[in-house]
Structures are given as structure tokens and as C-alpha cells.
Amino acid sequence: WTFSVSTDGTTWHEVDNRVQERSAVKVEQYTLQGIWSVADKFPLLNATDATDALGDASPVQIADGATLEIDSVYEKFGTLSGAGTLKVNSGVVAEVNACVDGSFSGAVMGEGTLAFCGTATQMLSNATFRLPKLELNGGVVTGTASHTGDLSITFNEGAWSGTLAVSGKLTATGTPRFAVPTPAAGGAIRQTLFIYGSIDAASAEVLKSAEIVGELPAGLKAKIHVGDGMCVLTAAADGSVI
Numbered sequence: 001w002t003f004s005v006s007t008d009g010t011t012w013h014e015v016d017n018r019v020q021e022r023s024a025v026k027v028e029q030y031t032l033q034g035i036w037s038v039a040d041k042f043p044l045l046n047a048t049d050a051t052d053a054l055g056d057a058s059p060v061q062i063a064d065g066a067t068l069e070i071d072s073v074y075e076k077f078g079t080l081s082g083a084g085t086l087k088v089n090s091g092v093v094a095e096v097n098a099c100v101d102g103s104f105s106g107a108v109m110g111e112g113t114l115a116f117c118g119t120a121t122q123m124l125s126n127a128t129f130r131l132p133k134l135e136l137n138g139g140v141v142t143g144t145a146s147h148t149g150d151l152s153i154t155f156n157e158g159a160w161s162g163t164l165a166v167s168g169k170l171t172a173t174g175t176p177r178f179a180v181p182t183p184a185a186g187g188a189i190r191q192t193l194f195i196y197g198s199i200d201a202a203s204a205e206v207l208k209s210a211e212i213v214g215e216l217p218a219g220l221k222a223k224i225h226v227g228d229g230m231c232v233l234t235a236a237a238d239g240s241v242i
Helices: 201-208
Strands: 002-005 013-017 035-040 060-062 069-072 074-077 080-082 085-088 091-098 102-105 106-111 111-117 121-130 133-136 139-147 151-155 162-175 176-178 189-199 212-213 219-226 230-236
Touching: 085 091, 085 111, 091 121, 111 121, 151 189, 162 201, 189 201, 201 219
Parallel strands: 035 060, 060 080, 069 085, 074 091, 080 102, 085 106, 091 111, 102 121, 106 121, 111 133, 121 139, 133 151, 139 162, 151 162, 162 189, 176 212
Antiparallel strands: 002 013, 189 230, 219 230
16 A cells, blocks of 8 residues: 655655555554645545544644534544634534634634633634634633524633623523733723623623733723623723723
8 A cells, every 4th residue: 555645735744655554454543743734635624533643733724615513522622713613513522722823803603602711812814703702711812702592601711811702591500700901001991792692690790800911011900891781891090080
């Protein structure tokens, strides 16, 4: 046999060539490392025994028009970028490890859970979501995104600093951490964190109890406002109105 690999489906590199091979073939599973560029040629990561097929710190870039579908129980990978679609099937947790800063402007859909962790910043640039659950387990998520339908957010160690518009009901659990918008240099700050169709009283209290992380300009104090339709972070000097 001849065994070749390609990263683009056009240029191939031979990695093994055997003639009259009679020994047993050893089968192993390896983790793909590096930047994983998803195009139409790599549409599906769907075998349950393929968990951890992507490197935990391997950035994933999904091209516009391409879809990466994950059907393993749990798959963790590096910073997400591109304008394509990430499909997270039912019962699946897809965790984005923000190990380097990156921006994603595509769509995330499915019946599973999208989670964020890491030590860097995951930027969302008008991304669109349509899935039931979101987890913030680490790192910082910022930028803009919209969500169709109801959404349940679990706040763990991650920090939120973006604007997410949820068309349906927003349910919040855990211990939220809201990061001060960047840059925060002088003047008052007003950051709309969440817009939602509805929110229950318990979830509203969860958002109100959020910890503010990051350095505020001197003299400013931060406050979280939770209303019927939105959650807003403000920071201003005592006695001022914004």
C-alpha cells in the first residue's frame, strides 16, 4: 500500500509505502495538532470513539460555506475562527479553548452544548447561535452575537464581555463574571451584555450578582442593571447619570 496525506485535498504527501507486507497492522488513534482548517472536504467528525480527535489547543478555522459537525460525546479544540458553521449534535459538548486570540463570524447550531474555556479572548463578530446551552468555563468571550430561541447559560470560571441578543427566554445559572470592556480609558462606560425576550426572577438575580473583573478607570464604580429586556453594565463616577 501507499499512504498519503493532504491538508487541502490537492497536494498529497506520501508518508508510508509497503510492498509484500506480512506483519500485523498496528492501529492507533492520534490527535491532530496545529491549525485545523475546515473546508467542504472535512465536513464530519462523527464517531463516538473519535473523542479528542482534535488537539485541545489546536485552533479551528471553519471556512465560509463549510460545516464542521461534531457527534462525539465531548470534543475540545483551540480558538474558533472563520465564517462557516459549527454543528453540535444532541448530547455533545463542544468546548472552545481560547488559547490564542481569535474571531468567529459564523454560525453555531444543533442540540448540544457550546462551551468556552482557556486563557485568551474568543471574539464573536456578529456570530449566530441556535442551540439550547452555553457554558463559560474560562477565558474571555467578547464581541457580538445573536441567538434564536431560548438559551440556558451556565457561568463557571469564564468571563463575558460581549453583547448577546437572545430572541427567546434567557436562563442563567452559576457565578457570572463580567469583564470590563476594552479599552476602558476615561469617561463613563455603558456595555449592553444581554438582550432577551424574557428572563425569570432567579436568572435576573444571578446576573445582578456578577463579579466585575478587569481594571476600571480611576474614580469609576461599576453597576449591573437587569431589566425586563436587557442586562447592562455601567461604570461612572458617583453622582453622575449615564
